[in-house]
Amino acid sequence: MSALSDDHLGSLRGLLDYPDLTGTRYEIRRKLAVGGMGSVYLAHDRALDRNVALKVLTIPDLSGERAARMMREAHVVARLEHPGIVPIHDVGRLSDGRVYYTMKYVEGATLEQFRQPETPLPDLLRLFQRVCEAVEFAHSRGVIHRDLKPANIMVGPFGEVLVMDWGIALAATLTRDPATTTPDSRSERASEAGHPVPGGESAGSYVPTPNTAAGTILGTPAYMSPEQARGETVDHRCDIHGLGAILYFLLTGRAPFEVFDSPASPDRIRKGEVTPPRTHDRRIPRRLEAICLKAIAPSPDDRYQSARHFTDDIVAYLDGLPVSAYRETPWEVALRWFSRNRFIVFIVVAYMVVRFLLLLWRGI
Amino acid sequence: MIRDTTAGAGAGRSAFPPTRQSAIIALRSGSDPERRRALDTLTGIYWKPVYKYIRLHWHRDSDAAQDLTQSFFLAVLERDFFQDYDPSRARFRTFLRTCLDRFIMNEDRAAGRQKRGGDHERVSLDFGQAESEIHLTVGEDEPDRLFELEFVRSLLSGAVDTLRQEYHTGGKQRHFDLFERYDLDRADSGEKLSYGDLAGEFGLTIETVTNHLAAARRDFRRIVLDRLRAMTASEEEFREEIRTVLGIDAA
Numbered sequence: 352m353s354a355l356s357d358d359h360l361g362s363l364r365g366l367l368d369y370p371d372l373t374g375t376r377y378e379i380r381r382k383l384a385v386g387g388m389g390s391v392y393l394a395h396d397r398a399l400d401r402n403v404a405l406k407v408l409t410i411p412d413l414s415g416e417r418a419a420r421m422m423r424e425a426h427v428v429a430r431l432e433h434p435g436i437v438p439i440h441d442v443g444r445l446s447d448g449r450v451y452y453t454m455k456y457v458e459g460a461t462l463e464q465f466r467q468p469e470t471p472l473p474d475l476l477r478l479f480q481r482v483c484e485a486v487e488f489a490h491s492r493g494v495i496h497r498d499l500k501p502a503n504i505m506v507g508p509f510g511e512v513l514v515m516d517w518g519i520a521l522a523a524t525l526t527r528d529p530a531t532t533t534p535d536s537r538s539e540r541a542s543e544a545g546h547p548v549p550g551g552e553s554a555g556s557y558v559p560t561p562n563t564a565a566g567t568i569l570g571t572p573a574y575m576s577p578e579q580a581r582g583e584t585v586d587h588r589c590d591i592h593g594l595g596a597i598l599y600f601l602l603t604g605r606a607p608f609e610v611f612d613s614p615a616s617p618d619r620i621r622k623g624e625v626t627p628p629r630t631h632d633r634r635i636p637r638r639l640e641a642i643c644l645k646a647i648a649p650s651p652d653d654r655y656q657s658a659r660h661f662t663d664d665i666v667a668y669l670d671g672l673p674v675s676a677y678r679e680t681p682w683e684v685a686l687r688w689f690s691r692n693r694f695i696v697f698i699v700v701a702y703m704v705v706r707f708l709l710l711l712w713r714g715i
Numbered sequence: 716m717i718r719d720t721t722a723g724a725g726a727g728r729s730a731f732p733p734t735r736q737s738a739i740i741a742l743r744s745g746s747d748p749e750r751r752r753a754l755d756t757l758t759g760i761y762w763k764p765v766y767k768y769i770r771l772h773w774h775r776d777s778d779a780a781q782d783l784t785q786s787f788f789l790a791v792l793e794r795d796f797f798q799d800y801d802p803s804r805a806r807f808r809t810f811l812r813t814c815l816d817r818f819i820m821n822e823d824r825a826a827g828r829q830k831r832g833g834d835h836e837r838v839s840l841d842f843g844q845a846e847s848e849i850h851l852t853v854g855e856d857e858p859d860r861l862f863e864l865e866f867v868r869s870l871l872s873g874a875v876d877t878l879r880q881e882y883h884t885g886g887k888q889r890h891f892d893l894f895e896r897y898d899l900d901r902a903d904s905g906e907k908l909s910y911g912d913l914a915g916e917f918g919l920t921i922e923t924v925t926n927h928l929a930a931a932r933r934d935f936r937r938i939v940l941d942r943l944r945a946m947t948a949s950e951e952e953f954r955e956e957i958r959t960v961l962g963i964d965a966a
Contacts, residue, residue: 354844354847354848354851354872355851355868355872355875356851357851357864358902359871359902360864360867360868360871361902362898362899362901362902363871363875363898363899363902363935364867364961366898366932366935367935367936367939367961368961369932371929371932372925372929373929378909378925395909397910397911397921
């Protein structure tokens with residue numbers, strides 16, 4: 352009998368799960384990850400001589416429902432052409448009938464791996480801003496991700512940020528609600544341009560979508576919005592919660608619904624009870640904490656109503672401007688103004704000191 | 716005498732029909748030949764894990780471990796150890812390891828009263844090879860993990876041998892060579908090898924390499940799943956085993 356080393360065992364175990372790529376232009380290299388519906392492999396595209404990530408359905412699918420979902424996922428992502436969203440290259444069926452699609456292979460780290468305690472907060476916030484922009488774009492195309500979390504964000508070697516795993520994304524249907532949409536609203540203008548925009552005053556115009564598949568609640572508990580955890584219908588504001596949960600992680604290093612590295616109790620998640628970020632670390636700025644808590648508010652109505660509004664607050668924070676989520680005291684306004692105009696204050700103070708010294712010298 | 720059903724030519728073929736039924740269920744058969752065949756199948760896959768477990772977990776030297784392995788499988792045959800197995804309560808592997816632990820403790824107690832071995836029937840097993848593989852497992856202290864790892868090693872090693880044998884007799888040696896070169900040797904060496912490299916090396920087209928490798932992987936998977944099915948008592952346990960032992964979701 353052959354003596355197999357542990358390396359052999361790992362390789363052969365992976366092999367048992369390898370999809371049969373006969374008839375395609377891809378050759379398999381190794382398994383990269385296992386998702387809810389399928390596995391992702393590193394494959395080589397012989398035609399274009401490049402590596403790609405190949406996702407294939409791996410769980411039994413007697414009804415064909417999962418294959419249909421994967422095909423839908425491929426189509427959903429394919430229409431999201433944005434630098435912050437992983438592009439789809441190809442979609443098809445293997446010889447055994449299973450659906451697969453290939454996408455850009457991103458080398459880098461997930462946001463979960465990228466965030467280190469010593470990573471400067473402004474750097475993290477700028478990355479986060481790009482995540483928000485990608486999600487905002489998806490919403491503008493009527494697509495809700497529904498499983499936003501740090502593990503689904505890749506940070507590439509050149510600082511590029513890509514939102515991954517649109518496996519449970521939903522293409523929501525936008526309908527105009529005359530009662531809530533005004534002729535000059537952003538959604539109206541965007542709709543005219545063929546780009547439905549959720550959020551803001553037009554948030555109610557989204558047709559809510561069921562959050563279950565075959566009776567299963569979709570999403571990741573530690574980052575899940577309360578309405579998802581309750582199995583209710585969701586709209587794009589569950590992604591606002593997801594973004595807020597990512598911000599929570601960036602600030603504290605942990606998920607909002609996490610207790611000692613395990614997901615919090617289902618009841619806490621359903622109620623949306625989170626520990627404020629500053630409880631974990633008093634150095635977290637109050638304004639950022641307020642932004643984060645607004646984004647993960649238990650009620651969707653209390654959250655930012657669009658990813659754009661959320662991004663605006665992040666940018667305002669980075670620029671030292673007031674944020675909508677936090678009412679400052681006069682003292683905080685003064686401190687922020689001082690901090691933002693530090694250089695000018697320094698010049699003025701220096702000028703006054705010099706003038707004073709000159710006057711003093713002449714007086715002598 | 717119990718044959719080592721996984722060693723050498725014809726490994727695993729004579730022990731149980733090609734499309735395997737559960738050897739665990741067959742152990743309860745009223746037919747002696749069928750029970751014997753089922754036990755041969757179980758022994759074929761489990762004797763190495765048992766031997767290495769005794770060596771590493773019970774810290775016995777090679778001679779003592781050989782003696783205990785022989786005695787254990789003979790006792791299984793003579794005393795119908797596995798008749799008490801209830802699939803609803805535990806996996807077969809867990810049950811077998813519990814039986815083994817009890818057996819060794821009992822043997823230890825009896826050691827002072829009676830010298831083992833001597834005129835007993837011997838099981839034909841290649842302990843020399845098992846001993847040469849011990850170094851692959853050293854470092855794993857957790858008993859369950861150790862036993863599971865050795866079970867997987869035995870399962871997959873036997874499957875590779877069966878595949879080799881099937882392809883040799885079926886005139887598909889080239890298929891196996893490709894499989895061995897790409898999926899076994901490359902894993903060991905970490906060598907970067909593409910299908911194009913293989914095509915050049917074997918004088919084949921890339922399409923042929925792709926097809927041969929796909930066929931070999933398909934057959935390897937079939938053999939592994941057949942062997943695993945024989946080691947489980949129910950469809951539920953089988954699916955649980957392929958998920959936990961092999962880390963895959965679909966059969």
